[in-house]
Amino acid sequence: MSVTIHDVAHQARVSASTVSRAFTTPEMVRTSTRERVLRVADEVGYTPNRAARGLITGKTANIGLIVPDLGNPLFPAILKGAQARALLADHAVFLADTDENPDLEVNLIKAMVKQVDGIVLCSSRMSESQLRGVLNLTDLTFLNRKVSGVPVVLIDSADGMRQAVEHLAALGHKKAAYLSGPPTSWSNRERRKGLRAAARTTGVECVELGPFAPKFEAGLQAADLVLATDVTAVLAFNDLIALGVLNRLADRGVAVPDEMSVIGFDDIAFAAMCTPPLTTVFTPKESAGRAAVELLLDWLDKKSLGHTGGTQRTLGTQLIVRSSTAPPPPVSAGSVGRA
Amino acid sequence: MSVTIHDVAHQARVSASTVSRAFTTPEMVRTSTRERVLRVADEVGYTPNRAARGLITGKTANIGLIVPDLGNPLFPAILKGAQARALLADHAVFLADTDENPDLEVNLIKAMVKQVDGIVLCSSRMSESQLRGVLNLTDLTFLNRKVSGVPVVLIDSADGMRQAVEHLAALGHKKAAYLSGPPTSWSNRERRKGLRAAARTTGVECVELGPFAPKFEAGLQAADLVLATDVTAVLAFNDLIALGVLNRLADRGVAVPDEMSVIGFDDIAFAAMCTPPLTTVFTPKESAGRAAVELLLDWLDKKSLGHTGGTQRTLGTQLIVRSSTAPPPPVSAGSVGRA
DNA sequence: ATGAAAGCGCTAACAG
DNA sequence: CTGTTAGCGCTTTCAT
Numbered sequence: 219m220s221v222t223i224h225d226v227a228h229q230a231r232v233s234a235s236t237v238s239r240a241f242t243t244p245e246m247v248r249t250s251t252r253e254r255v256l257r258v259a260d261e262v263g264y265t266p267n268r269a270a271r272g273l274i275t276g277k278t279a280n281i282g283l284i285v286p287d288l289g290n291p292l293f294p295a296i297l298k299g300a301q302a303r304a305l306l307a308d309h310a311v312f313l314a315d316t317d318e319n320p321d322l323e324v325n326l327i328k329a330m331v332k333q334v335d336g337i338v339l340c341s342s343r344m345s346e347s348q349l350r351g352v353l354n355l356t357d358l359t360f361l362n363r364k365v366s367g368v369p370v371v372l373i374d375s376a377d378g379m380r381q382a383v384e385h386l387a388a389l390g391h392k393k394a395a396y397l398s399g400p401p402t403s404w405s406n407r408e409r410r411k412g413l414r415a416a417a418r419t420t421g422v423e424c425v426e427l428g429p430f431a432p433k434f435e436a437g438l439q440a441a442d443l444v445l446a447t448d449v450t451a452v453l454a455f456n457d458l459i460a461l462g463v464l465n466r467l468a469d470r471g472v473a474v475p476d477e478m479s480v481i482g483f484d485d486i487a488f489a490a491m492c493t494p495p496l497t498t499v500f501t502p503k504e505s506a507g508r509a510a511v512e513l514l515l516d517w518l519d520k521k522s523l524g525h526t527g528g529t530q531r532t533l534g535t536q537l538i539v540r541s542s543t544a545p546p547p548p549v550s551a552g553s554v555g556r557a
Numbered sequence: 558m559s560v561t562i563h564d565v566a567h568q569a570r571v572s573a574s575t576v577s578r579a580f581t582t583p584e585m586v587r588t589s590t591r592e593r594v595l596r597v598a599d600e601v602g603y604t605p606n607r608a609a610r611g612l613i614t615g616k617t618a619n620i621g622l623i624v625p626d627l628g629n630p631l632f633p634a635i636l637k638g639a640q641a642r643a644l645l646a647d648h649a650v651f652l653a654d655t656d657e658n659p660d661l662e663v664n665l666i667k668a669m670v671k672q673v674d675g676i677v678l679c680s681s682r683m684s685e686s687q688l689r690g691v692l693n694l695t696d697l698t699f700l701n702r703k704v705s706g707v708p709v710v711l712i713d714s715a716d717g718m719r720q721a722v723e724h725l726a727a728l729g730h731k732k733a734a735y736l737s738g739p740p741t742s743w744s745n746r747e748r749r750k751g752l753r754a755a756a757r758t759t760g761v762e763c764v765e766l767g768p769f770a771p772k773f774e775a776g777l778q779a780a781d782l783v784l785a786t787d788v789t790a791v792l793a794f795n796d797l798i799a800l801g802v803l804n805r806l807a808d809r810g811v812a813v814p815d816e817m818s819v820i821g822f823d824d825i826a827f828a829a830m831c832t833p834p835l836t837t838v839f840t841p842k843e844s845a846g847r848a849a850v851e852l853l854l855d856w857l858d859k860k861s862l863g864h865t866g867g868t869q870r871t872l873g874t875q876l877i878v879r880s881s882t883a884p885p886p887p888v889s890a891g892s893v894g895r896a
Numbered sequence: 897a898t899g900a901a902a903g904c905g906c907t908a909a910c911a912g
Numbered sequence: 913c914t915g916t917t918a919g920c921g922c923t924t925t926c927a928t
Contacts, residue, residue, distance in 0.1 A: 220670075220671065220905095222904095222905055222906085223905065223906065223907095224905080224906095232914075232915085233914065233915045233916075234905090234906075234907090234915090235906095235907075235908090235914070235915065235916080236913085236914060236915080238906065238907055238908095239907090239913095239914085242907075246913070246914090247913070247914085248913060248914090251913080251914085263694075265667050265668070265670065265671060266671075266905085266906075267612075267671040267904095267905055267906070268668075268671060268672055268906095269608040269609075269611055269612060269617070269671060269672055269905085269906095270608075270612055270904075270905035270906045270907090270920090271905080271906055271907070272608055272906090272920090273606075273608060273609055273612065273904095273905080273906070273907090273919095273920045273921065273922090274905090274906060274907045274908075274919075274920045275906090275907070275908090275920090276920085278608070280651075280672075283652075287637075288633045288634075288636055288637040288640070289633070289634070289637055291630070291633075293633075294627045294628070294630075294632075294633035294636075295627075295628070297627055297633075297652070297654075298626075298627040298628055298654060301627070301652065301653065301654045302654070302656070305653075310651055310653070310668060310669065310672070311651070311652055311653070312619075312649055312650070312651060312652070313622075313636070313640065313650055313651070313652040314640065314644075314649070314650075315636075315637060315640045315641070317641070328604050329604070329607075329649060330649065331559075331604065332559065332604060332605075332606040332607060332608060332921095333607060333608055333619075333649070333672075355602075559921095561920095561921060561922085562921065562922065562923095563921080563922095571898075571899085572898065572899045572900075573899090573921085573922075573923090574898070574899060574900080574923080574924080575897085575898060575899080577922065577923055577924085578897090578898085578923090581923075585897075585898095586897070586898085587897060587898090590897080590898085605921085605922075606920095606921055606922065607922095608921085608922090609904090609920075609921035609922040609923090610921080610922055610923070611904090611922090612903095612904045612905065612906090612920095612921080612922070612923090613903075613904045613921090613922060613923045613924075614904090614922085614923070614924095615904085671905095897928100898927100898928085899926100899927085899928080900925105900926090900927080900928100901924100901925090901926085901927100902923105902924085902925085902926100903919105903922100903923095903924095903925105904921105904922085904923090904924105905920105906919100906920085907918105907919095907920090908917100908918090908919095908920105909916105909917085909918085910915105910916085910917080910918100911914100911915085911916080911917095912913100912914085912915085912916100
């Protein structure tokens, strides 16, 4: 079978404890011994069994990551950042896709609990009562959902909305439509909040349409609704919807942005790739993933000392206006190589 | 601490063994006892510690999944399928992103090995020698890379290329360009193979340009190169590149598809969202992920009996011609809900 | 059908 | 600095 700590111990003529120490507390082992042990370990290809280690230390060096749908381009980006940050701390990550199902989410959390030190929940779909049920199962960190008493990473959509509406006002628009996302979405509530505030401030009249599923198809449908109103600008819950609007608008012969301005919230970073390029509110997806893991790890560290209460980190968003001649941003920082 | 098997045993007035059996081999326990145990377990919220279980059984019920870059939209889709299939078999999945780094890939495999029953390697970037080094560390299954003796899932890009070239021939094109992907890519080699064969058969003259990174920006650059030739059609390594070409073409005032046809290989399923819609060779990404996990699981099952050699599954690709009026396919089967 | 005991691979006291 | 002992939570003989 697999090579164990005893194999190394035997080969290096030391006890298992010494081998263990050579890995976990090197300074407690004489240099010569340590080097011998490590050399032997390398020769025989020994890697500590983290599961066994976790059994005794209580720490697994794994974290869980739960997302509603990997098909939603927002989440792979978050995932990428999270995984990178976890790796930095030498942690491995368990991934689960709940397929938008809150019950499955609960089950997946339960299944994971024993194998991880904590879990990052992205845009959790659980009800308040389900949430309470899992809250003390392990250490949880939320991304894109407000929960008190635990670490939370939030993306400041409301401010993004403010930027977007002010931009429209500057362009001379008098009336705009907001294509609302799912009613249960925290992000959507934030965006509506920002919308209404900005409407007051700028004097731009804002009508809300929807709700729409955050999908391309919904945008196609939404475009027709928009055209039946007298707005000159559209704000979409996300850029998947916005892309649909753009497409349908083109089909119906409406010039963008001459007759109609469309702004989306960035889920996919592909907005610049369409013709015409879509104006979007940039969302720091990878950073958010990174931040969530960081917060969780910090939380875990400080756990020995008494907690003072939940930490919260809010990430800013930024309006990006794209002209068709400007080079678009890259899809992903590390996107290189073959497929 | 966490609730253990002993807590349940005590509460239910049985031994730990019985609790264990109630979960793993229910038929060996008297019905009344089993029901009592299971009820108590549920009441106190007991979930077996899979790590501890794995320590003794040798099976972790976890599988690993390694991808080069989550920023490449091909991989989240594969991931989604893989995760779904794993869940079906009650397996959890470890995810790692190698950031296109073969050395990191090796290290991540080693770190995972002890916590998983097997690993699915997607578009592995390892050299042959690195590959040999990890081959017997655990059970490996490859996706998008040909390796003998182990389970492999391949996507029939060559045939997709055939379809694409024949389509161009039918449209009356006499000369086309292929925008080559990374030289180390198995997919790229397959596509070139298919290209050359189809060129012979159809009589369409095909010139190869590149190699290009599989990114949008590379497509912008490639478009200028294309325009310097006298081709009337472009075949791109992937649709990220194709999207770039389309964009640049629009900027330079070239009408598509009137003066120029562009065909991409499907990485992102967003091709239909651009204007004009991009003709693509559809790649069964989720199915590929699903298949890879399935093959791995089968392989693991059959392991007790002697293996007969590696299994191989090849998935077909399909040319999809899109008119701007036709409804595009959904981004993801299960894409619903809020973000 | 159930319990007692041994042990998976590892680390954490406790000696020395 | 290093070895010995005990035991993490679970499953699995081997008894009964």
